[in-house]
Amino acid sequence: MRAGMITAxxxxxxxxxxxxxxxxxxxxxxxxxxxxxxxxxxxxxxxRQITIPAGQSTGWHFHGGTLRGYVEKGTLSHFDSTCKSDxxxxxxxxxxxxxxxxxxxxxxxxxxxxxxxxxxxVLPHGAPLSEDAPNPxxxxx
Numbered sequence: 729m730r731a732g733m734i735t736a737x738x739x740x741x742x743x744x745x746x747x748x749x750x751x752x753x754x755x756x757x758x759x760x761x762x763x764x765x766x767x768x769x770x771x772x773x774x775x776r777q778i779t780i781p782a783g784q785s786t787g788w789h790f791h792g793g794t795l796r797g798y799v800e801k802g803t804l805s806h807f808d809s810t811c812k813s814d815x816x817x818x819x820x821x822x823x824x825x826x827x828x829x830x831x832x833x834x835x836x837x838x839x840x841x842x843x844x845x846x847x848x849x850v851l852p853h854g855a856p857l858s859e860d861a862p863n864p865x866x867x868x869x
Contacts, residue, residue: 757781774849786835793851795825802843811866
């Protein structure tokens with residue numbers, strides 16, 4: 729799965745060209761690095777590497793487009809707006825996050841090692857990487 733994702737991302741990067749940009753990290757201690765981005769046909773394709781330290785989270789948010797991720801290291805615990813887990817993703821796993829404000833979620837690192845994710849954002853041109861959302865009433869952030 730990882731090889732297929734990397735091949736697809738590399739092909740897209742080759743076709744689209746390479747550019748860099750930075751975005752604000754999702755939460756305390758969370759870091760991100762934009763690998764490349766390009767606009768094609770009214771959509772922004774942005775490849776980022778995101779690191780979530782042990783005990784940290786992305787904060788509650790949603791996206792204006794679909795995200796596809798691959799877990800390089802660690803274990804990502806993903807929760808939806810009902811406060812229930814909608815997935816636990818270990819190194820080697822891939823995940824998809826659907827778009828829109830009805831898909832508010834949080835990614836949490838409940839482990840003791842950093843989570844490292846490779847994430848491909850497919851967004852309408854000019855859309856923010858994510859939009860903050862209030863905690864939907866869960867007893868965690």
